[in-house]
Amino acid sequence: MLSIVLKNKRLINSYYKMKLSCEGFINALPGQFVMIKVSPHYDPLLRRPMSFHRIIPHHPPFKKGGRGEFEILYQITGKGTEIMSNLKEGNKVDILGPLGRGFWFPEGIEKAIIIAGGIGIAPMVALAEEIRKRGKGQGSRGKIIVFIGGKTKDDILCKGDFEKIGANVHIATEDGSMGKKGVCTELLKEWLIAHGSLLMAQLSIFACGPQGMLKAVADISINKNISCQVSLDKNMACGTGACLGCVVKVKNRDSRLYKCVCKDGPVFDAGEILWEEI
Amino acid sequence: MLSIVLKNKRLINSYYKMKLSCEGFINALPGQFVMIKVSPHYDPLLRRPMSFHRIIPHHPPFKKGGRGEFEILYQITGKGTEIMSNLKEGNKVDILGPLGRGFWFPEGIEKAIIIAGGIGIAPMVALAEEIRKRGKGQGSRGKIIVFIGGKTKDDILCKGDFEKIGANVHIATEDGSMGKKGVCTELLKEWLIAHGSLLMAQLSIFACGPQGMLKAVADISINKNISCQVSLDKNMACGTGACLGCVVKVKNRDSRLYKCVCKDGPVFDAGEILWEEI
Amino acid sequence: MGRDIDLSVNIAGINLKNPVMVASGTFGYGEEYAPYVNINKLGAIIVKGLSLTPRNGNPPPRIVETEAGMLNSIGLQNIGMDTFIKEKLPFLKKYDTKVIVNFFGDSIDEYCEIAKMAGSAPGIHGLEMNISCPNKQEGWLEFGTNSDLTFRVVSAVRKNTNLPLIVKLSPNVTDITVIARSAAEAGADAISLINTLSGMAIDIETRRPKLANIIGGLSGPAIKPVALKMVWQVARSIKLPVIGIGGIMTYKDSIEFMIAGASAVQVGTANFIDPAVTEKIIDGLELYCEQKSIKAIKEITGSIVT
Amino acid sequence: MGRDIDLSVNIAGINLKNPVMVASGTFGYGEEYAPYVNINKLGAIIVKGLSLTPRNGNPPPRIVETEAGMLNSIGLQNIGMDTFIKEKLPFLKKYDTKVIVNFFGDSIDEYCEIAKMAGSAPGIHGLEMNISCPNKQEGWLEFGTNSDLTFRVVSAVRKNTNLPLIVKLSPNVTDITVIARSAAEAGADAISLINTLSGMAIDIETRRPKLANIIGGLSGPAIKPVALKMVWQVARSIKLPVIGIGGIMTYKDSIEFMIAGASAVQVGTANFIDPAVTEKIIDGLELYCEQKSIKAIKEITGSIVT
């Protein structure tokens, strides 16, 4: 699908935010993603997966059919994202999506805990906005706790976005340049200890970030028996479940050893993943 | 060598003109060319050869070392030139050059005849300017006759540029939408007949364009014993004589069957080429 | 657009409405791409390679992008013939396109067993044997890199099926025409080529191979020149129809393969980049024929001028 | 930048100041690139393949760009050994780099003759045999696609020279380790690989091959995964030093090859795109060593973790 760049600007260092518009409405859920073909040539060849950072589903139609808008938040890590960073307003890019299974919203939740490391923050703003929209019980109105981790203060993104919707934001940086010195999973542990009186069944954790962090979060959640969803990141070719390239080992429940991150995920129940072999 | 795009604009249809600046002076001759790497990626992989369209050798230095400026005139014919057409002022492109052997200027010439078909006009403006600069005897001051051919009037470029320096311009289009209906080699033939009283040794022909046209011009010149230089066009990889990819068969004078268009040319004496096997 | 242009081709007795198929392993079992491409428009679907019983495939990472290509080491993960026939074939039967089962085995027996099963499942229009697999019983030598093994496995399968039988060749051989001839003599109805080239990539930070399996198969535009050359060679040296595969991204690429001698083509990696690419290719073929006043696409097969 | 990092390598008895050479056929006889790159900085120059007498090569068109690669069918045009020694070697001798003569013949005798000539020409530091050439006397079979022919031609040359002898392998074979072993047993001092992959391209307007020779050799980034895999395979299976070639564009590519088992590398097509690429690669190798606290580049050879 051809999509038009509405805005593309650098936030800080290698972090960029792009706003895109496409014909038809984007009916996406937080945690889902698009695959972007950053150039019409064959180097780079494959599409690049990018999460929905913000979903603006129902923009007043200005042409027949109307259009959807969405934002992505991305970091330059190689040639694909480098090309993306050079796109200008009005440029066209080819997107495929929405793809994958996004976050889901367990019933009876009082407090939603969002935890993200580095660029893992990207899907979490859409998620927080959705939780806010759904209200109490389905993700807990008014009770969103956010933990953000990064190497240094410049890797802490979107703090203001979460605060704007009334979330309670906790920050950790490895060098201590912002928030607490250390990793955000430690903050989560401390918070859970401090709130030991809460019913764990009324909490729900949503996590996205580097694999080590996700594993630590999964450990915590499994230990404490808190519902926990993790958004995984694997190299992808097709994004649709066709190539079987993006698999992750799951605990062998239905005799399938591997699931596709692109189609069965990227969001998984933390308890489903075989963390030892990831 | 990194070069900066100063201007890049569409002239008409698929024809563009780009002005480039590079550190150090460009010490180029008309007929020489640069090889441009249009993107840092590997598709397209190879550099694209482009003739000097105008050479502005001694621009007042604004930084240490000074800089040279030059123009290229190009037509979109594939992915490389397509990418070039999207370059914007301030973009950097990697150029290699000046390369090749340009036009030379025989002594004792009264009239210079320039003949070009389609995008073959590109190097001819630099050539005409150089002839004008050199003056009488070395390319014939005041006596430049230009023949331009193209499919239709939109393929006739640079008419004004030649007129500005006082050249006598004759035009032919295949559809008759501008100048005479037909091909420019016919115009040349007619002109030579009309000027049959001239001493052929005082004429010099400079030609650039499609192979068929060059062959026709070569025939005419060899027939009438007029000195004639042709600028050839072959697919190139290295542009420096290293790969032996761009060869053309020559009349076997010094036991070499092939010469490199990039290094021994692109400008050749028409009498040297084995036209039957080109 | 030109209704009177005949795009149909007949390969190994299968009538295809046009010569454009999707290559095995790049289109799942059809379902995955159904939302993105008009499956009824395709000449045929070659499904992901099937074995007798389900396989887990190789551990991840399984894919790496390379320059104008990609490496994969999926390791032939598949749901097995049984599950395919029960759960996937009914879906595919709903479409007006041919279904060709790509399959492989560890042994000649396994190949034969699958061929038999396919023969008794209505809705399967043909078989494509992937012989780029090691022979477990005889020293893990790949069937497709040895002309004798090729002959034996193809003859054995031939005896066990009446379905049209396509043999898919590996390009990782010294002389692909030798293997093609063995397959032809053994009773193949058509030859498809190429499967992926063997390749590798290394992470210079960890010094580990980028694929857990160390080695993978290279596909995509990078391999097109190699594929085209092999198709040309094979088409000249055997009488069977040849199906061209390897780096086809556009209708122009498809036409190159057909001019080189292919009667049909398969599109693989390109599906990942554009799920609707095959529709565009089919439209492009029609346009090309129209522009060149070609009445039937089959006329261009092998029309190379040398 | 790190003066104390040792970039030197010894290949087949030739001491190179660093492992970066320019590949045969992509750097002419050195002169062509002298204005653009500091030749004194190079580990070695492999000159354009030489035969006993001058050759005209194939008719044009000889090159076609492909996706992330190029095809060439130069056809080994060269000035012949005699002229090389008289006219080109004196120029190369002025530089502080090693000169390695790449050569080929139509027959075993021709190979031997050239090796002898090279032995008596001071300034030639080593030989690289290109065995991807057809054997005129025995049915035009390529020397390098047959292990017996490889053994015979390499042993014969070995008897005729004391110069360090590198044998350069063709990738167009089923099992490159078999050929590598034959070359090793026949007395090669080192193995270099890969030469180009066979490939083809067709002009769909004229239906003619884009190369006058129909078939050409594919080089450039497109073939890197194939080259890397073969280097890894060969380095594991023989004891001789291996020189990695194929699609190297950056120092990172060079390091991949060294980790896979190469003791040195050759840069080919990349010279066309950036004549100074080898200098950048050498600087990059030094930087990599510095960052990883590697004292001598040779430590990384074969350090792949599997």
Ligand SMILES: Cc1cc2nc3c(=O)[nH]c(=O)nc-3n(C[C@H](O)[C@H](O)[C@H](O)COP(=O)(O)OP(=O)(O)OC[C@H]3O[C@@H](n4cnc5c(N)ncnc54)[C@H](O)[C@@H]3O)c2cc1C
């Ligand atoms: C479901 C999903 C959602 C994602 N959402 C975001 C997001 O919102 N913002 C963001 O900045 N990044 C996101 N990523 C990661 C992003 O896709 C990669 O950073 C990007 O593909 C790197 O491309 P490159 O060309 O710049 O890097 P290169 O390293 O040049 O890429 C080379 C190859 O590796 C793949 N690759 C490299 N890194 C990754 C990675 N971390 N994940 C997946 N593939 C990778 C590329 O797709 C490509 O095939 C997401 C990944 C997944 C799987």
Ligand SMILES: Cc1cc2nc3c(=O)[nH]c(=O)nc-3n(C[C@H](O)[C@H](O)[C@H](O)COP(=O)(O)OP(=O)(O)OC[C@H]3O[C@@H](n4cnc5c(N)ncnc54)[C@H](O)[C@@H]3O)c2cc1C
């Ligand atoms: C010495 C010389 C000077 C030239 N000067 C000019 C000029 O001033 N203006 C201009 O518009 N064109 C000029 N050309 C032609 C120009 O180089 C090609 O049009 C251009 O390379 C096409 O690139 P592409 O990617 O757009 O086309 P594609 O067809 O996609 O290119 C594919 C491959 O073919 C090569 N190629 C395609 N057409 C040509 C061609 N006609 N000549 C050489 N290689 C070709 C490309 O370099 C590339 O390797 C010149 C060519 C030569 C040899």
Ligand SMILES: Cc1cc2nc3c(=O)[nH]c(=O)nc-3n(C[C@H](O)[C@H](O)[C@H](O)COP(=O)(O)O)c2cc1C
């Ligand atoms: C991810 C992936 C999986 C594949 N799986 C199979 C398979 O199961 N069986 C098979 O015969 N070929 C398989 N192939 C090879 C393709 O069918 C095709 O031969 C090859 O990719 C070359 O074509 P392409 O360059 O168009 O992709 C696979 C290719 C890819 C990229």
Ligand SMILES: Cc1cc2nc3c(=O)[nH]c(=O)nc-3n(C[C@H](O)[C@H](O)[C@H](O)COP(=O)(O)O)c2cc1C
């Ligand atoms: C234009 C060209 C000419 C070549 N000529 C020779 C040659 O004369 N002898 C030889 O052994 N290899 C020759 N080669 C092969 C290269 O030396 C090298 O093995 C191959 O190109 C792969 O490396 P690359 O991908 O870095 O180019 C040539 C390659 C090219 C592109």
Ligand code: FES
């Ligand atoms: S990316 Fe192809 S199956 Fe997930």
Ligand code: FES
């Ligand atoms: S382009 Fe390489 S020799 Fe002319």
